[in-house]
Amino acid sequence: xxxxxxxxxxxxxxxGQEVTLRCKPISGHDYLFWYRxxxxxxxxxxxYFNNNVPIDDSGMPEDRFSAKMPNASxxxxxxxxxxxxxxxxxxxxxxxxxxxxxxxxxxxxxxLVL
Amino acid sequence: xxxxxxxxxxxVVHEGxxxxxxxxxxxxxxxxxxxxxxxxxxxxxxxxLTSSGIEKKSGRLSSILDKKELSSILNITATQTGDSAIYLxxxxxxxxxxxxxxxxxxxxxx
Numbered sequence: 001x002x003x004x005x006x007x008x009x010x011x012x013x014x015x016g017q018e019v020t021l022r023c024k025p026i027s028g029h030d031y032l033f034w035y036r037x038x039x040x041x042x043x044x045x046x047x048y049f050n051n052n053v054p055i056d057d058s059g060m061p062e063d064r065f066s067a068k069m070p071n072a073s074x075x076x077x078x079x080x081x082x083x084x085x086x087x088x089x090x091x092x093x094x095x096x097x098x099x100x101x102x103x104x105x106x107x108x109x110x111x112l113v114l
Numbered sequence: 115x116x117x118x119x120x121x122x123x124x125x126v127v128h129e130g131x132x133x134x135x136x137x138x139x140x141x142x143x144x145x146x147x148x149x150x151x152x153x154x155x156x157x158x159x160x161x162x163l164t165s166s167g168i169e170k171k172s173g174r175l176s177s178i179l180d181k182k183e184l185s186s187i188l189n190i191t192a193t194q195t196g197d198s199a200i201y202l203x204x205x206x207x208x209x210x211x212x213x214x215x216x217x218x219x220x221x222x223x224x
Contacts, residue, residue: 033212043157043202043214056211091156102148103212105156 002026004106006092012112018080021109024073025094033103034067034077035091043091049075082113116141120203120215128223131193135218137203138185145206147179147186152200152217160188160201193222 005024013019025032033048047057052069060067064083069075079086089110093103118139127133137147146164150157161170163179163186170177174197177188190197203215 042216043204045212045214048211102159102162104159107156 004092004094004104006090006106006109008109009107010110010112012114013082014114015083016081017113018078019082019086019111019113021077021090021092021111023075023077023092023106025075025092026096026104027073029094029096029104030072031095031097031103032069032075033093033095034075035093035105036088037091037108038088046077079111082111084113087111087113116205116207116213118203118205118213118215120201120218122218123216124219124221126221126223127193129193129195131222132189132191133193133220135188135190135201135203135220136185137187137215138183139203139205139213139215140184141205141207141213143208144181144184145208148204148206148212149177149186149188150202150204152202153198157202190220195222195224198222 007022030051034046035043036046037043044059046059047067048055049069065079067077089108091108092106095103121136146162148162149160151160161177166179166181174191179186198221200217200219202217204212206212
């Protein structure tokens with residue numbers, strides 16, 4: 001299995017630009033999670049989906065952030081407009097069903113907003 | 115507010131030493147506790163603990179959960195330089211919502 005796939009791996013953009021991060025979960029996994037990691041705040045859960053439906057988006061920092069999962073094999077996290085404080089590593093993770101199953105992380109997208 | 119607190123935040127030891135990392139939690143509807151190791155990239159899974167008092171072991175690493183004390187420890191014996199990493203503790207609460215601690219940065223000097 002290829003594991004969770006994220007793209008791009010690195011993104012450098014200017015303040016005000018739109019940023020789209022992409023994730024392909026492990027085939028068959030029905031939960032998908034988006035996390036953000038910074039030195040200051042550590043790992044934070046932004047949003048998660050079950051069977052393509054957003055379940056909890058309470059971690060999304062503000063309206064500039066949005067996430068979609070149009071099908072079981074693809075999700076996007078969009079930031080519009082981006083700001084320097086959005087600079088972080090964004091991880092996507094997926095898991096198979098119940099809470100007894102662990103989450104598997106993608107390699108992350110390192111975002112730098114200038 | 116749900117929270118997971120790890121200690122120490124940073125630890126430097128010599129190769130061969132034994133280390134104990136701590137994780138305490140206050141969450142609603144606790145399900146399980148997980149330990150991850152994060153080197154330069156994404157976290158990799160180490161252990162999932164659901165039952166209190168049952169030690170999980172993998173080579174030189176072991177971990178145990180104490181639901182009465184709302185805590186867990188991760189032990190690493192005979193440490194090696196390859197054990198240097200950030201060790202993350204996370205708690206699953208509710209239906210698959212993970213709350214992470216801030217991590218312990220472990221450095222093993224040769």
